[in-house]
Amino acid sequence: MTDTYEYVCRPRTAVYPGSFDPVTLGHLDIIERGARQFDRLIVAVLNNSSKKPLFSIEERLELLRTVTKRWPNVEVDSFSDLTVNYMDAKNGDVIVRGIRSVTDFEYELQLASTNQKLNPRVETIFMMTNPKYSYLSSSIVKEIAHYGGDISELVAPEVETALRNKYKH
Secondary structure, three states: OHHHHHHHHOOOEEEEEEOOOOOOHHHHHHHHHHHHHOOEEEEEEEOOOOOOOOOOHHHHHHHHHHHHOOOOOEEEEEEOOOHHHHHHHOOOOEEEEEEOOHHHHHHHHHHHHHHHHHOOOOEEEEEEOOHHHOOOOHHHHHHHHHOOOOOOOOOOHHHHHHHHHHHOO
């Protein structure tokens, strides 16, 4: 009985992992909603050596810190390990994942099942993306920005400026 009581009463920590290259309004929607659900939400930038990101880890961390400063229980960090190992290191309870489509769900279900197998203590919660962001991805934002298109309704102003500086528009 004591173990259950301690588990329920301690602050709940969730981790929202991703590449955030760059962070979009869809990501911020999930961050805001996650911050309401958990005592502590860590937005964790995955340092994936197999990808060639537009923004460096440091730039993504800085952008995330800037656009999430309004939520006092949101922290920004980075990692380059298995997510479940990062969860242990941060005493995380829940992995938060955003779902835009059925295709996302199939992929995310595989990840969640694998993570559950690797660490049964860690749960994954799926949050459906707000319908107005269901088409939105970092890749789409970068493509539009690359060609000088209007991204003002897709990303925060600070991210728009950073993208314009990258593409010199």
